[in-house]
Amino acid sequence: MTVLTPSRSQPTSSMGAQQNEVWSNEQGTDIFYVPADLLDRYLTIAMRRAEPRHLDGDRWYADLPGFSGVWADGDSPKECLDTLVEVLREWIFVKLVDGDWDIPSLDEIDLTCLLHQR
Numbered sequence: 268m269t270v271l272t273p274s275r276s277q278p279t280s281s282m283g284a285q286q287n288e289v290w291s292n293e294q295g296t297d298i299f300y301v302p303a304d305l306l307d308r309y310l311t312i313a314m315r316r317a318e319p320r321h322l323d324g325d326r327w328y329a330d331l332p333g334f335s336g337v338w339a340d341g342d343s344p345k346e347c348l349d350t351l352v353e354v355l356r357e358w359i360f361v362k363l364v365d366g367d368w369d370i371p372s373l374d375e376i377d378l379t380c381l382l383h384q385r
Contacts, residue, residue, distance in 0.1 A: 301363070301381060306356070312373045314352055319344040331355060333371045 286303040319329040322340070327347040330338035337358050341347035362370050363381060370378045 301360075301378070305376065305378075306359070309359075309373060309376045309378060310352055310355060312376065313355060313371075314348065317348060317351055319347045334358065335369075 287300045313331060313334065316331050316333070317329045319327045322328050325342055326340055327342070327344050328338065328340045329344075329347050329351050331351070334355065337351070337355050339347055339350035339354050341350050359370060359378060361367075363378065366382060368379050368382065372379075
């Protein structure tokens with residue numbers, strides 16, 4: 268099983284290069300780069316679809332329509348949504364690393380274009 272570790276890289280140039288989200292495997296080899304601002308915008312747009320629902324007891328649940336298997340629960344709506352955004356982030360990178368093309372486009376942001384850069 269491959270373990271992916273996210274981090275934010277610093278710009279490599281003083282010419283204003285943007286920060287990237289970098290995913291590395293357990294050997295520390297960088298395997299995928301995504302512009303951090305693009306990913307942040309995508310996550311923000313996707314999370315607008317989330318609507319936490321109260322479950323029995325003190326639990327909350329939320330999923331994202333159009334993102335198969337992306338869901339989270341928590342002790343509060345905030346905890347639930349905080350977990351959901353992390354689940355979505357990891358889901359996206361697993362899809363990209365595996366070369367899956369079924370990542371939804373949101374507001375003209377198509378993350379599958381990153382697959383062409385590999």
